[in-house]
Amino acid sequence: MDTRSIMRTAPVIPVLVIDDAADAVALARALVDGGLPVLEVTLRTPAALAAIERIAAELPEAIVGVGTVRNAADLAASLRAGARFAVSPGLTPALAAAARDSELPLLPGVMTASEAMAAMEAGFDALKLFPAQQAGGIGMLKAIAGPFPELLFCPTGGISPENFRDFLAQPNVACVGGSWLAPRALVAAADWDAVRRLASEAAAAR
Ligand code: 3PG
Numbered sequence: 412m413d414t415r416s417i418m419r420t421a422p423v424i425p426v427l428v429i430d431d432a433a434d435a436v437a438l439a440r441a442l443v444d445g446g447l448p449v450l451e452v453t454l455r456t457p458a459a460l461a462a463i464e465r466i467a468a469e470l471p472e473a474i475v476g477v478g479t480v481r482n483a484a485d486l487a488a489s490l491r492a493g494a495r496f497a498v499s500p501g502l503t504p505a506l507a508a509a510a511r512d513s514e515l516p517l518l519p520g521v522m523t524a525s526e527a528m529a530a531m532e533a534g535f536d537a538l539k540l541f542p543a544q545q546a547g548g549i550g551m552l553k554a555i556a557g558p559f560p561e562l563l564f565c566p567t568g569g570i571s572p573e574n575f576r577d578f579l580a581q582p583n584v585a586c587v588g589g590s591w592l593a594p595r596a597l598v599a600a601a602d603w604d605a606v607r608r609l610a611s612e613a614a615a616a617r
Contacts, residue, residue, distance in 0.1 A: 445610020544569025
C-alpha cells in the first residue's frame with residue numbers, strides 16, 4: 412500500500428506509546444475491533460520495535476506503522492520489525508534519501524510552506540502536518556491549500572475528540588493522527604473495552 416491508500420483506509424490513526432510489548436496485541440486488537448486498523452507505534456519506548464513485531468505477527472488485519480522515525484537506522488529497524496509504513500515528525504535530506512531506498516512508505520512531517528516545498532522536491536505529496544494545532548490548525552490547512560492544492564495531509568498533534576471532525580472536513584485532509592485513542596492509563600489498566608469504545612467513536616466519523 413502506498414501512503415495515500417493507507418491515509419484513506421481509516422479517518423484516525425491512533426498514535427501509540429507502548430511501554431510493555433506484552434500489551435501490544437491486546438491494544439491493537441481493541442483499536443482494530445473498534446474500526447481503526449491503521450496504527451502508529453512510536454519509537455519512543457524501548458518496547459516499540461518488539462510491539463511492532465508482535466502486532467505484525469499476530470494481527471494481520473492491523474496495518475501497523477512506525478512513528479517518530481528520525482533517521483535511516485530507525486527506518487531500517489522498523490522494516491525488519493514488520494512495520495508497513497513510517498511516520499516522521501519532520502524531514503531531512505538523509506531521511507528522504509533513506510525512504511527512497513526503502514520499501515517502507517514514509518509520511519513525513521512538515522509545519523511550514525518551505526518545508527512542504529522541500530518535501531515535494533524530495534518526492535512526497537502526502538504529508539503529516541505536525542504539530543498540527545500549533546502550526547495553525549484548520550486555518551493553516553485552508554491557507555496551504557491555495558499554493559499547494561496537490562498536497563494531502565494527516566494533521567497530528569493537538570487533535571482531540573472535540574476537534575477531529577472539523578479537521579476531517581477539510582478537503583486536503585485524508586485522516587488525522589492522535590494519541591487520545593490509547594491513553595496510557597487505560598493501557599496500564601488493560602481496559603480494552605474502553606479503548607475499543609474510543610476507537611468506535613472515532614471510526615464513526617466517516
Ligand atoms: C505525538 O507527537 O505524540 C503525536 O503528534 C500525537 O500528538 P497528540 O498527543 O497531541 O495527539
